Amino acid sequence: MTIKISIDCMGGDHGPSVTIPAAISFVKHEPEAELILVGLEDVIRAELKKHKADTHPRLSVLHASEQVTMDDPLEVALRRKKDSSMRVAIEQVKSGVAQASVSAGNTAALMAVSRYVLKTMSGVDRPAICSILPNQKNGPTYMLDLGANVDCEPHHLHQFAIMGSVLVSAMEGIARPTIGLLNVGTEDIKGNEVVKLTSKLLQADHERGALNFYGNVEGNDIFKGTTDIVVCDGFVGNVTLKAIEGLARFMKDVLTSEFKRNPITMLGALIARGALKAIGNRLNPSRYNGASLLGLRGLVFKSHGSADAYSFEWALRRAFDAAKNDVQAHLASLIAELMPRTPVPDEPTSTSSTI
Amino acid sequence: MTIKISIDCMGGDHGPSVTIPAAISFVKHEPEAELILVGLEDVIRAELKKHKADTHPRLSVLHASEQVTMDDPLEVALRRKKDSSMRVAIEQVKSGVAQASVSAGNTAALMAVSRYVLKTMSGVDRPAICSILPNQKNGPTYMLDLGANVDCEPHHLHQFAIMGSVLVSAMEGIARPTIGLLNVGTEDIKGNEVVKLTSKLLQADHERGALNFYGNVEGNDIFKGTTDIVVCDGFVGNVTLKAIEGLARFMKDVLTSEFKRNPITMLGALIARGALKAIGNRLNPSRYNGASLLGLRGLVFKSHGSADAYSFEWALRRAFDAAKNDVQAHLASLIAELMPRTPVPDEPTSTSSTI
Numbered sequence: 001m002t003i004k005i006s007i008d009c010m011g012g013d014h015g016p017s018v019t020i021p022a023a024i025s026f027v028k029h030e031p032e033a034e035l036i037l038v039g040l041e042d043v044i045r046a047e048l049k050k051h052k053a054d055t056h057p058r059l060s061v062l063h064a065s066e067q068v069t070m071d072d073p074l075e076v077a078l079r080r081k082k083d084s085s086m087r088v089a090i091e092q093v094k095s096g097v098a099q100a101s102v103s104a105g106n107t108a109a110l111m112a113v114s115r116y117v118l119k120t121m122s123g124v125d126r127p128a129i130c131s132i133l134p135n136q137k138n139g140p141t142y143m144l145d146l147g148a149n150v151d152c153e154p155h156h157l158h159q160f161a162i163m164g165s166v167l168v169s170a171m172e173g174i175a176r177p178t179i180g181l182l183n184v185g186t187e188d189i190k191g192n193e194v195v196k197l198t199s200k201l202l203q204a205d206h207e208r209g210a211l212n213f214y215g216n217v218e219g220n221d222i223f224k225g226t227t228d229i230v231v232c233d234g235f236v237g238n239v240t241l242k243a244i245e246g247l248a249r250f251m252k253d254v255l256t257s258e259f260k261r262n263p264i265t266m267l268g269a270l271i272a273r274g275a276l277k278a279i280g281n282r283l284n285p286s287r288y289n290g291a292s293l294l295g296l297r298g299l300v301f302k303s304h305g306s307a308d309a310y311s312f313e314w315a316l317r318r319a320f321d322a323a324k325n326d327v328q329a330h331l332a333s334l335i336a337e338l339m340p341r342t343p344v345p346d347e348p349t350s351t352s353s354t355i
Numbered sequence: 356m357t358i359k360i361s362i363d364c365m366g367g368d369h370g371p372s373v374t375i376p377a378a379i380s381f382v383k384h385e386p387e388a389e390l391i392l393v394g395l396e397d398v399i400r401a402e403l404k405k406h407k408a409d410t411h412p413r414l415s416v417l418h419a420s421e422q423v424t425m426d427d428p429l430e431v432a433l434r435r436k437k438d439s440s441m442r443v444a445i446e447q448v449k450s451g452v453a454q455a456s457v458s459a460g461n462t463a464a465l466m467a468v469s470r471y472v473l474k475t476m477s478g479v480d481r482p483a484i485c486s487i488l489p490n491q492k493n494g495p496t497y498m499l500d501l502g503a504n505v506d507c508e509p510h511h512l513h514q515f516a517i518m519g520s521v522l523v524s525a526m527e528g529i530a531r532p533t534i535g536l537l538n539v540g541t542e543d544i545k546g547n548e549v550v551k552l553t554s555k556l557l558q559a560d561h562e563r564g565a566l567n568f569y570g571n572v573e574g575n576d577i578f579k580g581t582t583d584i585v586v587c588d589g590f591v592g593n594v595t596l597k598a599i600e601g602l603a604r605f606m607k608d609v610l611t612s613e614f615k616r617n618p619i620t621m622l623g624a625l626i627a628r629g630a631l632k633a634i635g636n637r638l639n640p641s642r643y644n645g646a647s648l649l650g651l652r653g654l655v656f657k658s659h660g661s662a663d664a665y666s667f668e669w670a671l672r673r674a675f676d677a678a679k680n681d682v683q684a685h686l687a688s689l690i691a692e693l694m695p696r697t698p699v700p701d702e703p704t705s706t707s708s709t710i
Contacts, residue, residue, distance in 0.1 A: 136605050147539055150547045184502055184593040192505045192590055219597025223605040235547055236591055238539040240598045242574025247599050250491055250578040251606055254637050258630040265630040272623025275613040282609050 002034050002058075003323045005100050005316060006092035009039035010067040010085040012104025012305045012312070016040075019104065020047040022312035026320075027058045029313075033320055034058045036092055039067070039085040064088040068109045070305065077109035078116055086110060090117045093298035099323035100299035102290070102315050110302055111148050111293055118298040123335040126152075127295035128160045128234070129302070130167060131241070132288040135225030140288060142168050142177075143222060143230045147238035148293075154197035157181070157231055159339070161202055163294040164229040165211055166334050170325035171318070172228070180217030180227030182236060190216060194233070210338055248283065290315035292322065294331070299323055357389050357413075358678045360455050360671060361447035364394035365422040365440040367459025367660045367667070371395075374459065375402040377667035381675075382413045388675055389413045391447055394422070394440040419443040423464045425660065432464035433471055441465060445472045448653035454678035455654035457645070457670050465657055466503055466648055473653040478690040481507075482650035483515045483589070484657070485522060486596070487643040490580030495643060497523050497532075498577060498585045502593035503648075509552035512536070512586055514694070516557055518649040519584040520566055521689050525680035526673070527583070535572030535582030537591060545571060549588070565693055603638065645670035647677065649686070654678055 009019040016039065023035045037044050041063040048054040048061075064085040068077045077084065086105050092098035094117050103110050111127065120127055130144035144160050145152070161179050168177040181199055183191040188199065199216065206213035214227045219240065222230055232240070255276075259269035269276060289311045293300040299322050303315035364374040371394065378390045392399050396418040403409040403416075419440040423432045432439065441460050447453035449472050458465050466482065475482055485499035499515050500507070516534050523532035536554055538546040543554065554571065561568035569582045574595065577585055587595070610631075614624035624631060644666045648655040654677050658670035 134605075136608060150539055150545075182594055184505055184590055190505075195590075219594040219599070220601030220604070222598055223601035232594070235539055235550075236594055239537055239574040239587070239591055240595050243577055243595045244574070244598055244602050246575030246578035247602055248606075249575070250489075251603075251634075251638060253491060254634050258633045258637075259627060261630060261633075265627045268623045268625070268627025268630065270623070271626060272614060272620045275616060275620040275623065278613045278616075279606075279609050282613075283606060 002032055003100075003320055004034045004036060004092075004098045005102060005319050005323070006036040006038055006062070006089040006098035007316070008086045008089040008101070008103035008105055009037050009044055010064075011106075012303060012307060013070075014308075016043050016047045018307065018309050018312050020044060021051060021309040022316060023059060024048070024051050024053045024056070025309065026313050026316045027056060030317075030320060032324070033316075034060075035316075036060050036062050036089070036098055038062045038064050038089040038092070040065070062088060062092070068105050068113075070106050072106065072109060074108060074112045077106070078112050084113075087113050087117060090114055090298070090300060093300065094118055100301065100319040102301045102303060102319045104303035104305050104307055104312060104315070106305075107147070107302055110300065114293050114296050114298075114300045118296040118300070121295050121297055121332065121335065123332075123339040124159055124163070124295035126156055126159070127293055128163060129291055130164055130294050131291040133222055133244070134283060134285050134288060135223050137225035138282075139225055140172070141222050141225055141230060142228060143232070143237060143241070144294065145232065145234040145237050146241050146291065147234045149234040150238075151235070152194060152233035154194055154201055157194065157198040157233065158201040159295070159335070161211060161213070161229065161231045162334055162338055163331060164231060166330045167292055167294060167322070167327060168228050170327045170330055171321055174228060176212040177228035178212050178214045179229045179231060180214045180221060182230050182232035183216035183218065186216045186218065188216070198231075205338060210334075286311040287314045290318035292318075299328060357387055358455075358675055359389045359391060359447075359453040360457060360674050360678070361391040361393055361417070361444040361453035362671070363441045363444040363456070363458035363460055364392050364399055365419075367658060367662060368425075369663075371398050371402045373662065373664050373667050375399060376406060376664040377671060378414060379403070379406050379408045379411070380664065381668050381671045382411060385672075385675060387679070388671075389415075390671075391415050391417050391444070391453055393417045393419050393444040393447070395420070417443060417447070423460050423468075425461050427461065427464060429463060429467045432461070433467050439468075442468050442472060445469055445653070445655060448655070449473055455656065455674040457656045457658060457674045459658035459660050459662055459667060459670070461660075462502070462657055465655065469648055469651050469653075469655045473651040473655070476650050476652055476687060476690065478687075478694040479514055479518070479650035481511055481514070482648055483518060484646055485519055485649050486646040488577055488599070489638060489640055489643060490578050492580035494580055495527070496577050496580055496585060497583060498587070498592060498596070499649065500587065500589040500592050501596050501646065502589045504589040505593075506590075507549060507588035509549055509556055512549065512553040512588065513556040514650070514690070516566060516568070516584065516586045517689055517693055518686060519586060521685045522647055522649060522677070522682060523583050525682045525685055526676055529583060531567040532583035533567050533569045534584045534586060535569050535576060537585050537587035538571040538573065541571045541573065543571070553586075560693060565689075641666040642669050645673035647673075654683060
């Protein structure tokens with residue numbers, strides 16, 4: 001069965017020079033994939049030609065005349081650039097032509113445009129952003145929400161847990177992934193009111209076998225790999241993720257500068273360069289590129305803006321796997337099972353998407 | 356002028372085997388310091404004797420028969436162990452015998468006992484925990500609250516900013532330290548309601564020259580050193596701090612295991628061992644040991660539980676400097692200037708201390 005993915009080829013720090021080689025490599029490795037390359041047709045065709053892939057039968061080009069930049073305000077992305085590569089790519093999912101869409105563009109814009117074009121799934125109040133972090137067990141820790149929702153009620157966090165559970169189940173082949181609720185301590189009495197009430201909702205689902213709720217986890221559990229999924233509101237998730245990225249960059253800079261300090265340390269680094277490369281790969285694995293925008297009526301994945309072609313290809317892989325494993329249908333089914341019948345009205349939060 | 360510091364000698368992972376050598380070294384280096392060593396008298400005297408310091412004129416011993424363990428519930432620390440070394444040390448500050456107290460014990464217990472014994476400063480609703488993180492400018496970033504208050508209103512965050520500003524001013528000799536408000540983006544429209552309202556309070560103080568408010572900062576700004584102080588609620592602060600600690604441990608483990616992988620990488624590590632040590636020192640500087648419990652009627656400092664003697668000595672140094680620079684008087688004066696006259700009643704949050 002062929003799975004079609006639409007790609008916003010203009011998004012990210014590098015645009016077509018990264019997205020096109022990644023697409024070419026991906027169709028070579030994945031015979032079931034068909035890719036729709038969205039953006040400035042001339043630019044895309046030139047890049048395809050450069051890589052001798054302009055006649056590949058599973059690569060098609062779809063022209064879009066505009067482009068959402070990293071600095072565009074949401075209003076511009078939403079209201080003014082109606083023919084942006086980001087939006088046209090997402091519209092392919094809306095119309096059913098593609099089964100998933102991938103962009104390395106501005107996250108806030110991607111979430112806003114995705115919500116606008118695709119709408120939110122029935123039973124879900126607010127979509128969330130779910131990303132993957134490496135852990136000490138050499139596995140992935142899925143974490144959500146990472147910035148789409150800065151003010152959350154218990155039922156929002158509850159829905160994030162359900163969505164995370166379905167995603168991990170489908171992507172990692174884990175029947176009952178464990179869910180941790182991010183908190184300031186592991187005891188039940190710890191935390192603020194929202195977290196305490198969320199814990200009760202998750203505990204109830206756990207007791208009837210619907211979810212595998214581990215309980216509270218702390219910040220360091222993300223990297224210990226205590227649970228498959230860590231649930232938090234978008235404020236905490238965003239701040240934590242950016243602090244982690246900040247520390248990783250700081251450590252990398254310190255490592256580089258200390259190893260370059262004198263000929264002896266440089267020699268040490270030269271001899272140990274295999275180890276240094278392995279360290280980089282373990283701490284920032286390319287295979288973890290590709291955050292999911294969960295809870296929309298269609299699959300959308302977000303690549304890091306600075307991704308290289310190898311890393312962007314992994315985002316394509318994640319989108320492909322999610323579509324192939326039918327994440328949307330599983331989500332709809334578990335949400336219908338676990339959510340109360342009376343929906344809580346959604347608030348307009350289009351400006352609160354932040355990463 | 357002599358400054359007296361009371362030390363909970365039994366606290367921390369190592370107790371007197373760390374606290375006593377640190378105390379001995381500190382009085383040797385600091386002629387103005389006088390230390391009150393609180394805990395089991397026999398054990399302390401034996402340790403002093405071992406180091407040939409049992410007759411040092413600026414080291415006195417104060418017996419306390421009990422000890423707060425790392426696992427003691429707050430009720431036990433507060434109500435049952437009334438003769439704990441932690442409590443007796445803090446009582447020395449209360450009675451005016453000591454100008455500051457230092458403990459490496461359980462943070463939640465230390466905050467609860469300090470609040471109970473010392474009470475909260477006039478004009479402050481809730482004490483906060485302020486710690487220091489290293490940054491890329493080779494300086495300290497002060498961050499608060501780190502877990503004492505999991506539910507905060509704008510006026511609480513406002514008070515944290517004032518307290519942080521006074522502390523940095525006194526400790527670092529910076530006349531007008533910059534204050535950043537931790538948020539999910541730098542624009543004014545970003546964040547939840549509490550953060551947005553806090554921003555207005557801080558902006559008003561900035562405009563009349565009372566505080567140096569930089570604006571919103573993001574998680575990665577902690578390590579960039581964008582501002583001297585980063586203000587957040589105790590939930591966000593605690594989760595972020597523990598995530599940072601988790602990543603640092605993960606990175607250290609990866610570094611160690613990759614360098615031990617084979618004889619070649621081991622040789623590289625051996626040659627570059629100076630660099631590896633320097634990396635450790637830059638990322639986890641001992642001189643940053645010693646978190647402040649701010650907003651109490653007396654100075655209390657918390658050392659890392661796992662601190663070694665060298666590192667514990669830095670916590671003593673911080674407590675000494677805070678007392679010598681009269682942080683309490685500066686705090687009282689700035690709070691009186693900036694806080695509204697009608698105090699908001701304090702909520703009982705003794706169980707919400709978390710780190």
